[in-house]
Amino acid sequence: MASNKRIVLIGAGNVATHLGIGLQAAGYEVKQVYSRTEVSASELANRLSVGYVTSLEEVCTDADVYIVAVKDAVLTELIPMVVKGREDALFVHTAGSMPMEVWKEHAVHHGVLYPMQTFSKAREVDFASVSFFVEANGTAELAVLKEMAEALSPKVYEASSKQRMYLHMAAVFACNFTNHMYALSAYLLEKNGLPFDAMLPLIEETARKVHGLAPREAQTGPAVRRDENVMGKHASMLADEPRLQELYRMISQSIQEK
Amino acid sequence: MASNKRIVLIGAGNVATHLGIGLQAAGYEVKQVYSRTEVSASELANRLSVGYVTSLEEVCTDADVYIVAVKDAVLTELIPMVVKGREDALFVHTAGSMPMEVWKEHAVHHGVLYPMQTFSKAREVDFASVSFFVEANGTAELAVLKEMAEALSPKVYEASSKQRMYLHMAAVFACNFTNHMYALSAYLLEKNGLPFDAMLPLIEETARKVHGLAPREAQTGPAVRRDENVMGKHASMLADEPRLQELYRMISQSIQEK
Numbered sequence: 001m002a003s004n005k006r007i008v009l010i011g012a013g014n015v016a017t018h019l020g021i022g023l024q025a026a027g028y029e030v031k032q033v034y035s036r037t038e039v040s041a042s043e044l045a046n047r048l049s050v051g052y053v054t055s056l057e058e059v060c061t062d063a064d065v066y067i068v069a070v071k072d073a074v075l076t077e078l079i080p081m082v083v084k085g086r087e088d089a090l091f092v093h094t095a096g097s098m099p100m101e102v103w104k105e106h107a108v109h110h111g112v113l114y115p116m117q118t119f120s121k122a123r124e125v126d127f128a129s130v131s132f133f134v135e136a137n138g139t140a141e142l143a144v145l146k147e148m149a150e151a152l153s154p155k156v157y158e159a160s161s162k163q164r165m166y167l168h169m170a171a172v173f174a175c176n177f178t179n180h181m182y183a184l185s186a187y188l189l190e191k192n193g194l195p196f197d198a199m200l201p202l203i204e205e206t207a208r209k210v211h212g213l214a215p216r217e218a219q220t221g222p223a224v225r226r227d228e229n230v231m232g233k234h235a236s237m238l239a240d241e242p243r244l245q246e247l248y249r250m251i252s253q254s255i256q257e258k
Numbered sequence: 259m260a261s262n263k264r265i266v267l268i269g270a271g272n273v274a275t276h277l278g279i280g281l282q283a284a285g286y287e288v289k290q291v292y293s294r295t296e297v298s299a300s301e302l303a304n305r306l307s308v309g310y311v312t313s314l315e316e317v318c319t320d321a322d323v324y325i326v327a328v329k330d331a332v333l334t335e336l337i338p339m340v341v342k343g344r345e346d347a348l349f350v351h352t353a354g355s356m357p358m359e360v361w362k363e364h365a366v367h368h369g370v371l372y373p374m375q376t377f378s379k380a381r382e383v384d385f386a387s388v389s390f391f392v393e394a395n396g397t398a399e400l401a402v403l404k405e406m407a408e409a410l411s412p413k414v415y416e417a418s419s420k421q422r423m424y425l426h427m428a429a430v431f432a433c434n435f436t437n438h439m440y441a442l443s444a445y446l447l448e449k450n451g452l453p454f455d456a457m458l459p460l461i462e463e464t465a466r467k468v469h470g471l472a473p474r475e476a477q478t479g480p481a482v483r484r485d486e487n488v489m490g491k492h493a494s495m496l497a498d499e500p501r502l503q504e505l506y507r508m509i510s511q512s513i514q515e516k
Contacts, residue, residue, distance in 0.1 A: 071483065071485055072485055072487045072488055097480075097492070116457075116459075117459070118463055118464055118476075118478045118479075119478065120467065120476060120478065123470065123471065123476075125463075130459060131456045131460070155459070157456070163450065163452060166447065166452060166495070167447070169446060169495055170443040171460055172479055172480065172492065172506075173439045173440075173443040173446065174443035174457045174460055174464070175463075175479065176479030176481065176482070176513070177513075178461070178465075179473055179477050179479075180473075180512060180513045180516070181435045182436070182473035182476075183477060183513075184431045184512070184516070185428040185429070185431040185473075186428075186473050188424060188427060188428045188431065189424065189428045192421065192424040194425060194428070196468075196473075198389045198413075198425070199428060199432045200468070200469060201374075201387040201388060202376065202389070202429055202433050203436070203465050204387065204465055205376055205387070205388075205433075206436050206437055206465070207436075207461050207462055207464070209376065209381060209437070210440050210461065211458060215437055215443075219438065220272065220378065220437070221376075221430055221435075221437075222430065222434070223434065227331065228331070233355050233423070234430065243512065244512075247508055247509070248430075250505055251438060251505070254442070254501065254502075255438045255441075257501070258438070258441055258442070258445065
């Protein structure tokens with residue numbers, strides 16, 4: 001799956017880190033890392049054994065693909081500066097919720113490479129089980145992005161900017177909000193001297209269950225069986241945590257509505 | 259792991275169903291099933307090839323252990339009727355949030371056998387990965403319950419009624435509320451013609467991640483990185499779903515507070 005495409009990573013956060021490692025392992029040449037934060041830039045550059053820069057003017061001009069993986073708010077700001085002087089290259093961002101057209105005014109060749117996964121620097125990523133969604137402004141551009149994504153994962157789909165926005169929002173519920181439910185659970189256990197580890201088999205089974213059953217059919221617990229007794233007890237146990245109590249009430253209500 | 263203990267199941271819901279199947283497979287004699295709902299009683303009785311009754315008066319009087327797995331609200335109502343005429347037996351309930359003392363006035367031998375897991379009738383349960391929490395009013399009673407739980411799982415812990423209440427509430431967050439996040443994700447995808455299956459690798463990884471990282475450290479997404487841009491976009495995408503929009507806002511806020 002080697003490719004002669006030379007890549008520059010703009011950004012050195014979780015997504016850039018894992019894409020960089022994955023693409024290098026798949027035979028791509030990562031040429032350089034840019035981050036305005038020197039610590040991040042050098043950390044990722046060291047992991048990849050490549051050079052880094054902290055100013056956009058110093059970013060090399062002879063790469064084939066520039067992958068911009070930065071916060072959405074920074075992305076639109078960076079785009080004109082990243083493209084300038086590098087107009088022949090292919091430019092992509094990795095953001096679920098940014099439309100492809102943010103590139104339109106600036107770059108001739110552009111697209112999106114969105115890996116729908118939760119990345120933490122401290123944790124290895126098995127790209128083979130990551131769904132990638134790609135979009136590009138032309139067939140040649142799309143082919144480059146597909147080849148790149150397919151070098152990392154067998155699960156590569158095309159998705160329009162609109163579809164990707166909904167995918168991203170759905171992922172916030174299925175991943176970010178889910179993880180917060182784990183965090184609240186851990187907090188309540190810790191507060192009462194109980195180990196979070198006891199919860200892991202339940203967390204595993206809850207995740208596995210929706211492979212076979214639709215989540216709505218898999219729903220269990222006091223809210224769905226309208227067990228006011230238990231819900232009332234939990235409300236009083238959360239009396240000293242008014243915000244958590246309100247969250248408990250709202251999620252229970254939402255379960256009963258769906 | 260065979261035992262000569264004869265068991266009667268009071269209740270034929272998800273928990274009774276899986277405990278019955280598991281205990282029978284572990285060599286226990288399940289004598290009878292009671293449920294006031296004939297369809298449920300006969301369905302479980304058929305799966306176990308035993309008899310069933312729909313009135314408490316007909317429940318046999320010569321079992322060693324009566325396992326009462328019913329809704330909390332029904333439990334306290336049933337207790338005097340279940341115990342009457344069967345005073346020598348051991349009585350247990352399976353509810354996370356009911357204290358052991360609900361038995362105190364009625365049964366000489368009593369306890370709690372709480373399997374912390376999400377049970378759906380349509381899905382097999384691998385008891386080997388279920389944490390069981392037991393409590394009993396004496397050493398002999400505790401020994402019987404421990405033996406029973408250990409015949410099903412290697413993860414058997416003692417927990418007081420108070421600890422169990424907190425375990426149960428924490429489980430509501432880690433399992434029931436988590437599953438609802440999956441359900442909301444599925445709903446949003448479906449509404450936009452996208453397949454929920456694409457979300458499964460992300461769900462898996464989100465669950466696996468907290469085996470190695472504390473949930474708080476594993477948190478990713480727009481809320482924790484305070485990406486107002488993305489959160490604002492999601493709020494406007496949920497404009498036609500005011501309750502969902504409010505839930506999105508509250509969970510995001512809770513992520514930022516913790």
